[in-house]
Amino acid sequence: MSDKLLTLSGVHTHIGAYHILHGVELAVPRGQLTMLLGRNGAGKTTTLRTILGLWRASQGRIVFDGQDITQAATPQIAGRGIAYVPENMGIFADLTVKENMVLAARGAKNASQIDGERLQWIFSLFPAVEKFWNHPAGKLSGGQKQMLAVSRAIVEPRELLIIDEPSKGLAPAIINNMIGAFEQLKAKGVTILLVEQNINFAKRLGDTVAVMDNGVVVHAGSMKELAEDEELQHSLLGLAL
Incomplete structure (x- = not known):
């Protein structure tokens, strides 16, 4: 056990x-x-x-x-x-997908400081996150918002x-x-x-x-x-x- x-x-x-x-x-x-x-x-x-x-x-x-x-x-x-993805997903609708990810990566001040290998792994899990990287998060579909919410939770180990x-x-x-x-x-x-x-x-x-x-x-x-x-x-x- x-x-x-x-x-x-x-x-x-x-x-x-x-x-x-x-x-x-x-x-x-x-x-x-x-x-x-x-x-x-x-x-x-x-x-x-x-x-x-x-x-x-x-x-x-x-x-x-x-x-x-x-x-x-x-x-x-x-x-x-500990990372938490609430039922309402809690994304920042007025920010871009990239800005949402940077906020979740507490050690990063901009996207270039996010662990590149980890980010590519996230893109492989959720291609929509990469595709809509510069789009406002509020414009995403429900499924894409959920992918972003989980991606934010795992952007750091x-x-x-x-x-x-x-x-x-x-x-x-x-x-x-x-x-x-x-x-x-x-x-x-x-x-x-x-x-x-x-x-x-x-x-x-x-x-x-x-x-x-x-x-x-x-x-x-x-x-x-x-x-x-x-x-x-x-x-x-x-x-x-």
Whole structure:
């Protein structure tokens, strides 16, 4: 069993008067892709945002690479090598694709200072990023914006990628392209925590899986085992994979 890069132990999160997470237990093995599944409103996005410090855990402990980050500020957490792609992608629409990438490459003041070999690798994963390099990011299609959002997250080496529903609203051909990119990232040893509603996406990519319901993790284990157990799928998700 791989060691755990990220663990959540008994994590509770309140947002205003609402108690959203009720003691989340989650382990993300190093070098694997962990799928976080569950019905809408189960607490998946809140879990991601709590890990990043965007919402503060009111109870429990979050440990990343042996360090307690429960009370750390979001910039400190990002500085440890965690990248986050939110569901809304968070791109700067008025900036060009190039300017978005330069902002994400914290060590670069201009595009020429981005690691050239890494940039060419990103272009090989997402040719649209190179094609529209000098275009305003707001003019891109939904799929192209998603490619840019993931490209920004990997423009520098990261220990952990946290991605919220990367296939949402995308055409099947673009989803296949995204799957290929994540497979390459996995091959490079990048650890990924991914929220996804596309079940075929989850089956093809996931190593481990955690299923949430009502603010807690109700199942954790092998993605392959869940994909092969229709009765378990129905009980956890109300559907068959």
